[in-house]
Amino acid sequence: MIERVYLKEYVTFDEVELEFSEVELEFSKGLIVFTGPSGAGKSVLMRGILSIFGYFDLNAKLGEAIVDADIDLEKFGLEKDDILIFKQMKKNKNRFFINNQAVSRKIIREIADKFLNYLSLREIKEFENENILLLLDKMNDNKKHHQNLKTYNEKYNLFKSIQKELHTVLFLEKEAAEKKEFLKYELEKIEKIDPKHGEFEELMEIKKDLSKIEKIKEKVFEVERIFDFEYSVYELLEMSGLESEFFSNAMNELRIAIDKANEKADYLENVDIEEVLERLSNLQDLIRRYGSVEEALEYYEEKKKELEKLENLSFEKEDLEKKLELISKDLYSLADIISDERKKTAKKLNEKLNYYLEKLYMPKAEIVFNKTELNRLGIDNVEIIINEIDINTISTGEFNRLRVAMLASKLEYENQEMTLFLDEIDANLSGEESMSVAEVLKYLSSKYQIFAISHQPQLASKANKHFLVEKKDGKSMVRELNKNERIEEIARIIGGKEKSQKAIEYAKELLKENND
Secondary structure, three states: OOOEEEEEEOOOOOEEEEEOOOOOOOOOEEEEEEEEOOOOOOOOHHHHHHOOOOOOOOOOEEEEEEOOOOOHHHHOOOOOOOOOEEEEEHHHHHEEEEOEEOOOHHHHHHHHHEEEEEOOOOOHHOOOHHHHHHHHHOOOOHHHHHHHHHHHHHHHHHHHHHHHHHHHHHHHHHHHHHHHHHHHHHHHHHHHHHHOHHHHHHHHHHHHHHHHHHHHHHHHHHHHHHHHHHHHHHHHHHHOOOOOOHHHHHHHHHHHHHHHHHHHHHHHHHOHHHHHHHHHHHHHHHHHHHHOOOHHHEEEHHHHHHHHHHHHHHHHHHHHHHHHHHHHHHHHHHHHHHHHHHHHHHHHHHHHHHHHHHHHHOOOOOEEEEEEEEEEEEEEEEEEEEEOOEHOOOOOOHHHHHHHHHHHHHHHHOOOOOOEEEEEEEEEEEHHHHHHHHHHHHHHHOEEEEEEEOOOOOHHHHEEEEEEEEEEOEEEEEEEEEEHHHHHHHHHHHHOOOOOOHHHHHHHHHHHHHOO
């Protein structure tokens, strides 16, 4: 609930300071009415208050509102506090704050929408299919119904997930033929070369060794001459009384090394150099394309799996279609059960709605159900019809009274106290009709905080707080009226500037009736 509003240098208002919190109005609830001559600035003032909450651009130097509402600020990345202070300042551009923490206009509007509702002209949000269905579900106290809603939601999410998978498969299937040919071509190129891990490095080593065959043979021939002196070394060691084992081991190791060198030379002599060079050339082509032999092999495995998946698409599609068919049957079955429950609840809502419509001198309304395609809310499309006419085509006066009737009908099912802004909701109505609107709004003010602009004495007489907006010398001002001032203002509304005694008496009578 809004407890205080402050505006500075706003259009024709130099300064506005309004207090709405009263002891007799629990948590600032109640009916707050603004009256005054045409052009005084009532609608401008209402727009100014709404601007603090991001609904309009604020043309004020400063706008501030203190709000009592249970909002989880941490959800919006803001520090929690006991009260909410909304602020908008304008220098070069508008800047928004909540409890002195800077926020975007989008965030401030999102937070305000949690507790504030502005019923602007021809706004049909509350009559949209989704909102009516959500209201019917909230009104239904059958636990089984709410369990069905939960189950339906879970199954519908699964349904959408499978449907998405199927769309992907169908899309791939369209491109599958061409893509399969491309993948086969890519795989065949790698298969034709048939690279092995570490092969390129081995071949490079062989290529390097091939150039050293003759040198190896020459060195083997030179080294083998050492064995001509082997016996002499043994004789020397024996004459010197030294052990010969170390020398014997060294000579054996040398013979093994020479054997390996000869084997390598024999192997290299049998290697086809042209074949090695051609193989290296093919591997180098792969390396240029994929970065390395290992990366080429990874690419091969990846594309092989992709090809297998494409070749299995028909099986996957068939499996998904079967799953979708089964879950669709479950969903339609659940949706029918949910729809039946909603229709039962709609009868209760319809009765409440018509009860208030009758009070508001309106013809009866009918809540009509039509089937629609399966969606996240079920299969219901709900419309409200008055005199067999769609509500989009009824007059503004009738439409506003329908909105008041709907607000009253769902009052007991609202979990959160709200602040409503109504701009001339009783415009173009007869005295009897205006009184009916005033009485229903007074009833609504037991739970809602209602800000209303009115040119009718009936609504003004019902107000818990009555503010007068007037203009002098081009400057607008607003002030709260006391009892005598209210009589004067209501008499002005009834009889114009030249207030007759009869208008004053009628104003007193209206106020007396509403205060008894």
